[in-house]
Amino acid sequence: MKVGTMKPLALAASLASATMLAAAPAHAETLTVWSGFPEMAPFYERVAEALKQDYPDLEVNVEAIALREHEKRIALGLTSGAGGVKVIELAGSTAQRYIENDLLPPVPDDLADFVTDPENFGEFFVESASDDGTVYGVPLFRGQGALFYNVDMLEAAGLDGPPATMAEYTDYAEKLTQRDDNGNPTVSGWSLRLSGGGQGIAEKFWINLFQFGGDLLEQTDDGKWRAAYANEAGRQALKQYLQNVHTLNTVSEQMPADAEAFQREQTAMFIRESWVIGDTAAKAPDLNYATAPLPEGSIALAVNLYVSDADSEAAWAFTREANEPEHLVWMLENVGWLPNRANVDYSPVTEAIPQFSAFVDYPADYEFFTLPAIGPIEEILTRFAAQLTRAFGDASLAEDDAAIDAYLAAAAEETNRILEREGLLAQ
Template identity: 40%
Template sequence: MGRPGAPWTIVALIVILIGVALSAPTGGAVPVVNLSIWGGYPEIAPVYQRAADAYQQAHPNVKVTVLTTDLRDYERKLAASLPSDTAGNILEVEASTVERYLEAGLIPKAPTDMAQFVRSRSFNKSAQDAASLANDVYGVPWFAGVGAFYYNTEMFKEAGLSAPPKTMDEVMAFAKKLAKTDAQGRVVRSGISLRLFGAGSGVAEKFAILMWPRGGDLLTQSAPGKYRAGYDNDAGRATMKMHLDAVFVDKVDSLDIKHDAEAFELGQTAMLERESWVIGDIQKNAPTLKYLTTPIPRDKRWGTIIGVVSLYVSRSAANPEVAWDFVKFLTQPQFERQLLGDVGWIPLRQDVNLDPVFATSPQYRGFLVKDKAYVYWSMPSIKDFDEIETKLASRLVAAYRDRTLAGNPAAIANMLHAAA
């Protein structure tokens, strides 16, 4: 889960803390408490700012520094700073990343009151599990990256399509009607923007999202603690064929045009699978764009990926009780609604009324499907997963450029078998 990177952004938030469990020195002056929040999502800084502004109305003497960078740089910074006890006090960490730090004892358990809060009805089981290891709670679920399909309603109307695709087969059938080429046969508007290239593990994650409905997984558990590739099968081969056909056979996407949210916002693609943050991005960059969202189309299965980000307190935090108090403060309804409405990430408290956000941005409904048949699934939380996913991504990027694989089922099967 991720979004385009941004440079380091430092926002100094000065807040006053009343009633913290700190004793004043003999002279009567209340000591300053310094807190730092680190994260890999710079767009969330305004939420922290608003929370800090509200916090200072009730509490004196805490200085909070927010430090954010793009996700990959942030993950590298965590890997270096947690073992040396130089990390920030409050940390945003994805479930797929945090387990290695929990097992190494680099992030302590949450205090009893916070554990009780996480285990309450405020959070669903998937969020609770993501912030826990075994039976112990370590963090507070904060937000999630949830996948859905975006579609340009004007392009759909132009193509004679009255509704979004409901099945994976319809996705490609619709893409053929929506794509446009020039006189030389080059794609100038894609019917669907697929993740065909990029650094890191994202290419493999997007492959998995389109493979999962067909019955495939990047990894399947073969025994306790043991995993094997789950894409060397019909589901993996069908998904690889989908990508290759899109580029070389049906020409509904291209390696030579813009992709991802930028392409959608510029009107250069008709469909896109992405997380909810794109809605907030569209509000800023393309406010007149006519579009809606829809759940991931179904095949053998129906559902979407969920990548949970929780807030943790590092073992090096000098004032952990203050850090946890601020974390709890952040989960109030007004900040959860701001997180969704202004930023675009899905908040994880399930007891917060989000109707005010839906009233102004109905597109968010495509990410919050209340149907028992719709599954919210996640990647395995194992310490080597990112490395495994990144290695597969590099193979996929090479394969998507290999014209000889298109229309060659045996070659596709061999490629996936070799990757597994």
């Protein structure tokens, strides 16, 4: 009869032991690679395989998921410190807030020497991996944009070569759009990013804005920031979107978009990073397409490798191994992201795959911009993206410059409010 009284205690005990079990540390020789680009997984696996020669017991798990989810798990995972040693792939601008809060350690001295050696990396890349002169990340690749266009479609439309100015982009879009009997577009002339969640919309807009000589944010002399798109350039960039969607009807929100559409020949041209080349080689090897530099310049988003635990020798060795020429050439050829390391001979790939030309052979005065390394950059972009989505859906704005200006002014006010809240707003 007394046996029964043990029951609740036993339950509590088993719950407690269950909790203890879960808290046991992970195996010491396990390395987890977090990537925000699923297509990069084979690259990291390749690096891991090569690293096994020096670290035979090392187990490397590559976890490559969609970028937005990747960024979320970093925010949650780094602050909790749980889950073992990680090699984290992250844009320099995004890493900034973790560095500021001591959540990512600086690289060891020998590795820092490797990174800062001008033979290896240009100044832009070293800077994007550093904070206040200390190196925190090991540069790996960059996201750089260019125009992708379907050669057959351009020929069929009687267009000779890619568009060179933003005015020509609209012109081309109109000529390239294929329509059904009712005049509704079936193949978009120029695929624009019009919907979806997150900051992608704002980033794509920024690229267009840049061609008009504008920027989303500008830094003042005191190192602070302010919104810079409520002006002539901003109006032109937004108006181009609106005209294409509402007036010329060359593209619509519900049409298939982006690389998928391009590979399925549902759009004639679009602006995107170089990974599309690797992706297309895998998914639509017969597509007849070419690339061209953008009119003024491109985004260059440097992506680096960071390590969550400074003491993990294997993790640092992984970041170094990733920069071995053999792997970098493989990445360029098979994945299509542009490696940042300078003293490597990429010519076998760039010569064999002419589409890379727009990414490596650009005009001398071609300019680059990057996302500012400030804490709230994602919030700013996400909120601006929401504003843009609303604007894109508003047909009444298309021909009304004053309304566009008012819209941009209101959005800029919101951007500046976020900057102000974080103490980053320039006066």
